[in-house]
Amino acid sequence: MKPPSSIDASPYTDATQRSVAQHLGMWTFLATEILFFGGLFACYAIYRHTYPEAFAAGSARMDFWIGTLNTGVLLTSSLFMAFADHAVKLGRRETLRRCLAAVWLLGVIFLGLKFYEYHQKFVEHLVPGAGFHPDGGAAPPEQLFFVLYFAMTGLHALHMMIGLGVITWLFVRASRGTLTADRPAPVEMTGLYWHFVDCVWVFLYPLLYLVR
């Protein structure tokens, strides 16, 4: 007789073991993410130290209000993510759906504003490369600031898009009723990830918008 297929077999002995393993796995993943962004932060730190004036000049070209508004938008979306986490544990399906919808919507607003900002930079000839001709000219290192700006916010936006995809999937599952109080892990894991992406922005915002 054939033993049962491995597809159904779980490496865990019980649900608690499964849950702690998933949490540790997620935290470990976030540690790798910190080092992934860390390379860019290291570049930023070194060049900002070498070229303080150019970085201040580059930062002065940023749209302070869009950056600030986006910070508010993203922090609020994280708040709703925390509500969603709470809702799934209380087993309140409708609240969970609404919270996830709010997270998703705020995330989309953030990206919308971000891409509007990218468009602005394009119009103002602030995109690094052959077309980099800002008004009033710029010292060469100022371009470094904008390379880092696009790399850092671009990578952050990519993480947001992946997060939005996962939240869409959570929303579908919440609607089908497969997210229950005894298995909250998918919402918890996504929450950790979303808060992490939020934290990255909390560092990006002052580094890019508030240099004086």
Added chain:
Amino acid sequence: MKIDAFSSRDVSADTPVNYFTRDYSLRSWLFTRDHKRIGLLYLISITFFFSIAAIAAALMRWELLTPQGDLVVSDIYNRLFTLHGVLMVWFFLIPSIPAVLGNFILPLMIGARDVAFPRLNLASWYLFMTGGLLVLYAILIGGVDTGWTFYTPYSSVYSNGHVMLMASGVFIAGFSSIATGLNFIVTLHKLRAPGLTWFRLPLFAWSIYATSLILVLATPVLAITLLLIMLERFLGVGVFDPKLGGDPLLFQHLFWFYSHPAVYIMILPGMGVVSEIIACFSRKRIFGYRIAAIAILAIAALGFLVWGHHMFVSSQSVYAGVVFSLLSFLVSVPSAIKVFNWVATLHRASIRFDTPFLYALGFLALFTVGGLTGLFLATLAVDVHLHDTYFVIAHFHYIMVGGMVMAYMGGIHYWWPKISGRLYHEWLARISAVTIFIGFNLTFFPQFILGYLGMPRRFHIYPPEFQTLNIVSTSGAVVLAIGYTLPLFYLGWSLFFGPRAGSNPWDATGLEWTTPSPPAEHNFERTPVVTQEAYDYPDLSL
């Protein structure tokens, strides 16, 4: 040790259904979540990549038989050593022991049903293959001439090779490393059998743990660095671009922040395997077990602080150079502790000279030579003379081939009866182990002398006075190639005709030996409970 003395000690070895015989369909392999099958998928894949990289090495050694460039031109030679380096480092050495033996053995060793995230484990193999195939494609359409280190601004601006493709292949394979490391960390923290406390873990498990920490914390830095190179190549501007005031040296810092710890990814698992083999074949607990375990973690931690010793002759400040030099010396302390632990274990032990033990002995000798010559290179003034010479080549091949590949071969031979359920031909295996040892030393020892005399690396031509030593080196490579080819035959033969191994042919301790050979798909009938220390061998000391 007679082969037939081992056969069929355990009737459960004849159980018809195991992880291998359960299902022969291709689908059952490509969609498997069984850590043992994933380990075998890795085994086949890395053997393939090893062969291609070895052919590149053979071509280089062939070219170096004569001082003139009569086989290839310099451009092809550049592409050959790049392909050799990229494939050997990222597609053979880094996955070798962790992804093959770690995947197969680790869950068995700690009494677990599987790794913590079996689906992620399978995904890691697909990422690995995607990366590997991209690199192969880049090679087929013309290759890359930057060397495996992708130094800027050459890689980002001037190189006419397929840097984008190859870098993205390495980038993708990096995520497979991260997935594997993450899986092992969680597995070791959360899935150990009841009673298996941290200080009861076999040292192989400790070494995989330390390796996983490096994989998880260093690889993302490589990923972002490669991404920045691709960005710079694609857009024509980037953060390493000197025209903008960018610093190419920053690339080297970021690259070595990954790649020096990666050297420890390429040796720590070997230390783990060798600890298992030495304990088993000297029938003793590893001397100073706790210190040996802590030394493994210490090497992993210190390994993050020494990257600057690759940059002594760059424009790095002298002050930084001095600090990096001192820190590099510091790594030799836990490394030496490990060597003393092994030697002290062998002292007055009743030793059996079976094949795995021969490899372990080879490791011990070659790793010691590699480690000591590392101290030469960590010395600032000496490094100025030896930097970018064949001395460096010889040094890191003693660590990576003499150390890691010896340990990998030893581990394959040690656990082969568990993996395949069969015994290989012991004498052929011993002959191949000795052949590899001799071939290796013939190939690489002359390179220490060549480097000391000033022969630079990465050139296909050289002054005629270096020819004798180069001929010795190339003939050594031939011997080495024979040594590496033999196992393919006798291990393949053993799969079909080898005597059955029984569950524990070496009389070793460790939970993996309590399962039938090959193990059932679900590993253990019931979860084992551990009540003993690791390496609980009866005292046979003379």
